[in-house]
Amino acid sequence: MEVVKLDLNCIKNTYKKRPCDSHKGTHGHALLIAGSTDKMGATIIASRACLRSGVGLLTVVFYPENKSVLFNSIPEAMYANSCVISDSSPYQAIGIGPGIGVDEVSLQYIYELYENKLPVIFDADALNLIAKYKIDWKKFNFRFVLTPHLKEFDRLFGEHDSESERRTTAIQKAKDLNCVIVLKGHKTFITDGIHTFENTTGNSGLAKGGSGDALTGMITSFLAQGYTTLESAILGVYLHGLAADITLQTQSEESMLITDVIENIGLAFKSLNSEIQ
Numbered sequence: 001m002e003v004v005k006l007d008l009n010c011i012k013n014t015y016k017k018r019p020c021d022s023h024k025g026t027h028g029h030a031l032l033i034a035g036s037t038d039k040m041g042a043t044i045i046a047s048r049a050c051l052r053s054g055v056g057l058l059t060v061v062f063y064p065e066n067k068s069v070l071f072n073s074i075p076e077a078m079y080a081n082s083c084v085i086s087d088s089s090p091y092q093a094i095g096i097g098p099g100i101g102v103d104e105v106s107l108q109y110i111y112e113l114y115e116n117k118l119p120v121i122f123d124a125d126a127l128n129l130i131a132k133y134k135i136d137w138k139k140f141n142f143r144f145v146l147t148p149h150l151k152e153f154d155r156l157f158g159e160h161d162s163e164s165e166r167r168t169t170a171i172q173k174a175k176d177l178n179c180v181i182v183l184k185g186h187k188t189f190i191t192d193g194i195h196t197f198e199n200t201t202g203n204s205g206l207a208k209g210g211s212g213d214a215l216t217g218m219i220t221s222f223l224a225q226g227y228t229t230l231e232s233a234i235l236g237v238y239l240h241g242l243a244a245d246i247t248l249q250t251q252s253e254e255s256m257l258i259t260d261v262i263e264n265i266g267l268a269f270k271s272l273n274s275e276i277q
């Protein structure tokens with residue numbers, strides 16, 4: 001199977017310009033389940049990246065003790081408790097996992113998704129929960145994206161000796177589970193079991209805690225805006241890397257923070273838009 005280079009040409013065919021007469025309802029309402037008392041940073045990073053990627057509305061499931069911090073850091077988001085997961089009717093997409101932990105409380109979030117019909121991105125501890133509690137994939141009767149780094153990938157699908165073995169398994173599992181798998185790393189690999197892509201953007205400034213949490217927010221945003229699971233993964237991975245490459249104009253790979261990268265998502269969109277006009 002030919003691996004397509006995920007470059008500007010590829011993205012131009014996927015990205016849809018924002019209509020000038022749109023309103024917030026046009027761009028979807030995302031539900032993000034991220035963070036916990038000691039991983040509140042994951043909530044903030046994923047939420048900011050989601051909002052910077054074009055979503056119309058964002059609701060975040062929060063721990064009550066984090067409420068004031070979250071309200072102060074992200075006034076654009078709305079907050080709800082975990083009960084909202086069982087009635088997902090106000091939303092268009094769900095992102096779950098960064099920093100939620102792998103205890104029985106977080107496991108309930110996964111159970112509550114069983115009745116859901118919206119597209120979901122599973123990242124970080126959501127993937128670890130699926131692996132730890134051997135969740136039956138057949139319970140997921142909705143479209144979904146998995147975004148494991150290599151350790152999370154091996155927890156889900158068994159130990160692998162090389163990246164090429166992982167890619168082969170990713171293609172097979174994406175086909176079997178009818179999902180999109182984003183195998184993250186230096187050259188992130190994306191597959192839906194039929195198509196395969198290798199990303200061309202990004203740099204080692206992203207090799208820091210929190211970078212994947214931002215990607216989750218971005219992909220959740222694109223899903224809520226109505227892009228397909230494959231399109232959302234492609235756009236998220238490419239623009240996340242492009243924002244990091246633009247950040248090299250003002251920061252080094254050492255000094256770059258994911259907060260800087262999120263601030264440059266805007267320049268990444270601008271560069272894409274300038275190529276399209």
Ligand SMILES: NC(=O)C1=CN([C@@H]2O[C@H](COP(=O)(O)OP(=O)(O)OC[C@H]3O[C@@H](n4cnc5c(N)ncnc54)[C@H](OP(=O)(O)O)[C@@H]3O)[C@@H](O)[C@H]2O)[C@@H](O)CC1
Nearest residue numbers: 039040041042097098099100124125149150151185209210
């Ligand atoms: N500010 C916050 O709130 C933050 C919250 N966060 C949240 O914390 C949770 C735990 O996330 P996590 O990814 O750190 O834990 P885990 O899955 O055990 O992996 C750790 C080990 O895996 C390895 N490894 C990973 N990638 C690799 C690669 N590409 N290539 C090679 N090895 C790789 C590497 O292990 P090593 O190779 O050193 O043995 C690494 O030390 C999760 O929910 C996340 O969202 C974080 O995002 C940080 C910021």
Ligand SMILES: Nc1ncnc2c1ncn2[C@@H]1O[C@H](COP(=O)(O)OP(=O)(O)O)[C@@H](O)[C@H]1O
Nearest residue numbers: 149185186202203204206207209210211212213
């Ligand atoms: N050397 C690198 N080059 C390009 N991208 C990288 C590099 N290192 C990490 N990344 C990207 O950064 C993100 C890291 O995600 P992850 O490991 O889940 O981090 P975290 O859980 O700490 O947020 C992925 O999108 C990955 O592709």
Ligand SMILES: [Mg+2]
Nearest residue numbers: 124149212213
């Ligand atoms: Mg991660």
